[in-house]
Amino acid sequence: MRITPPDTGAVPDCCRKGLYSCLLPAGLFALLCLAWPRVVNGDVFTVQWAWVPSLDLNLALRLDGLSLLFGLIITMTGFFVTIYASSYMAGHPQNGRFFVFLHAFMIAMLGIVFADNLLLMFICWEATTMLSFLLIGFDHEKSDARENARQALLVTGAGGLFLLMGILLLKSAGFSMTLSVLSESADVIQNHALYPAIFICFMVGAMTKSGQVPFHFWLPNAMSAPTPISAFLHAATMVKAGIYLLMRLHPVMGGTPLWMSTLVLVGGATALWGAIQALGPCDLKRILAHTTLMALGILTLFLGGQTVLSLTAATTFLMVHALYKAALFLAVGSIDHQTGTRDLNDLGGLATRMPLTALAVAGATLSMAGFPLFFGFIGKEIMYAGALAEDMFPLFAAGITLSANALMTAVAAIILLTPFAGTLPAHLKNTCETPWTMRIGPAFMGLIGVVFGIMPEWVSENLIQPAVFAFHPDREEIRLFLFHGINLPLVLSIITLTSGAVIYRQKIRLRRGIRFLTDHLWVTMPGLYQSGLTRFLTTAATVTRILQNGSLTTYMSVIVFTLVVLTGSVWLPHVADIASIPAVTGPYIAMGLFVFVLGAAAVVVTARHRLAAIGGLGGVGGGVALIFLVFGAPDIALTQLLVETLTLIFVSLILLRLPPMEPIVKPGATFQARTLRNAILSISAGLLVFTLVSGVVSTPLDRSLTAFFETHSYVSAHGRNIVNVILVDFRSLDTLGEICVIVLAAWAGVHLIRRPFGQRKAP
Amino acid sequence: MKSVILKTATRLMIGLMLVFAVYVFLRGHHEPGGGFSAALLAGTAFSLLAITNGADHVRKAIRIRPSVMALAGLALAAGAGLPALFFGKPFLTGIWWQTETFAAGTPLLFDSGIFLAVLGAILSILLALEEN
Incomplete structure (x- = not known):
């Protein structure tokens, strides 16, 4: 049993849990030392597990001389930094979190240097970016720590995206994601038309990570991290990742x-x-x-x-x-x-x-x-x-x-x-x-x-x-x-x-001169970064204001308009070849239902009160559900009917909170551009969907899937309702995704509803 | 809402509707129905209760928070895919236990997951609307 020491108010000399956690880097260091003599003899250790083979993503680890050197530096520095930090961070209220980040950072860095697969390396690369963000901003109460952490994240994160592009391009040129395989086809890659593009992508990735001009400015700012982190980040991890990348790519791309x-x-x-x-x-x-x-x-x-x-x-x-x-x-x-x-x-x-x-x-x-x-x-x-x-x-x-x-x-x-x-x-x-x-x-x-x-x-x-x-x-x-x-x-x-x-003798004069120089530069990278960031944010705010203006009518119009224009431009030239007006067959009751749906739609369009419009919509939905029933799709009919009922309840609940409806035609006005626009949009969308459906109907249906489900539904899934068997058994992964979407949508909806408009914070 | 008629009718109907939801849920395997439809039905039943007796009544009736219900549904549906892994089959493959006349399997669990997730989603929106 542990006895809590009495709280004397003094800062403890040493954080025990931090000190004990130095066993992790020490153990890794010892493991590397075991492999050391054999690596010196030229042996290469490799391990490989398939992860996502279809994406050429394997957990391929490789230990050769270069990885060993980096591994030893990382674990040794990690060991001493951990011991050091156990005193340096003692008494800090969040030092548990500190050591978790520190060791995760170390492991991510080890992942970079041991990865033989470029995608695996990229994942670890991004992990170091994320963890460095957390570590630089560790003193998150200070605004400059947060600002510097964000700067490091933006610069190295952008570089990470270039790295990913480079990896994908390199795969198209070298047909592999494995570094040791790629170095054998160096000639092909270096003479490939994509070589300059690949080179630039990798170079930007390495330059941002390793603080090369002109992406150097984040690195001095990153020292707002606690000092042990700065030591680790500067000496062994993070910035050395870019250097390591250049070394690894040297046999593949170097020499040009x-x-x-x-x-x-x-x-x-x-x-x-x-x-x-x-x-x-x-x-x-x-x-x-x-x-x-x-x-x-x-x-x-x-x-x-x-x-x-x-x-x-x-x-x-x-x-x-x-x-x-x-x-x-x-x-x-x-x-x-x-x-x-x-x-x-x-x-x-x-x-x-x-x-x-x-x-x-x-x-x-x-x-x-x-x-x-x-x-x-x-x-x-x-x-x-x-x-x-x-x-x-x-x-x-x-x-x-x-x-x-x-x-x-x-x-x-x-x-x-x-x-x-x-x-x-x-x-x-x-x-x-x-x-x-x-x-x-x-x-x-x-x-x-x-x-x-x-x-x-x-x-x-x-x-x-x-x-x-x-x-x-x-x-x-x-x-x-x-x-x-x-x-x-x-x-x-x-x-x-x-x-x-x-130079040392002249240090005071030089210091003054250099300060004068750095203060009076016309163009500085931090300045460019800052103005770029500000401009980016104002642009984003403007775009958001235009696209997300809060008017449901605008959103719907944009969506329907896009649908009509994009689908229509592809579909309309072929409409005459494929679609044909289908022959009108079917039970007479369907005719009655069509008339009913049309009538309900007319009610929606001309309604002067919301309740009437909602009622009309319900009529349309119910009528369509009955049409499904008549044409032999009871599952869809059932679901449609239930959804219609629930929607009606929900919409009427919302209705109670809305201001009275704007009249479609304002009193006194006989003609309005908005009404005309909406009418054209609705009618063209309706016509487009009609021609699409008629096109689908006139194309012969491939029934092989239906046949498969018909034969297998009862035999292997014990169910006679094919629709449901497909939903819960044959294609259950899709369903799982769909219910995730439903739950997420509900969650988002609840939060939108819960926060009244008056209490929203200004952006 | 203060309609006594609706209130009284709701008291009679809600039980019926919930039983019917269970029926629709179970018949889903051979005939139209299933977890999704059953959840919609149950959701309608609870909406009726919420409109007549207020949101608090619904909260008491379902006992757990709707968000918990939705997440439990997701967990149940995802969990129904796990037994297949023990048999060396892909995630979510149906695993069946059967006798001469009767068969039950993980798809039943999966469908229950759908039911809970959808009902939880409906109820959380409904209660948020009612309580706002």
């Missing part, structure tokens, strides 16, 4: 001039713009968000290459970035949590108060800046080598990489030195170190960079090479070494560090 030039240019622009903007803000979290843009740009840039070298550079940098970015976000969250601020101007000298966090940040930032002996150094070396080996624009790529890295070095220095070095401001005197749960994650991920930096051979053999082999056909071995000798990349590395130091 279109692919290479687009990726290099888009990636380069994103990297440069992200790196420049990172110098602007004073908010540590916002700085980090912009550096993620730079990293995503660099990754895209290198995926534009075709050589093993540039792809190895991308994969290495992916790892480097995941480690330092997760560590830095978590550490910034710790600073925020302990001091209540993450503004650079308010921070300083924290190294003495939060030593382990400072150490973690030092490890992460030195890796980010690319100091020798850190993993980031290895990454930077191979980046320069890869940039110079690009097939398209190698100098552009090298220039972008150089300037972005120099800026990153300066940013790394800012992140490390400003909060931790210098004198401790008075208001931070009481700051203390975080609980162990919030230290372990940043410390591990910040310092493992040193371990990887010292033994790059092991990393390249066990993680990077298997991943690159999974999406590049050439098994060319690229080893990472601590020291490659004195060559061009090393020279570039030294230039990077020196210019980074120079």
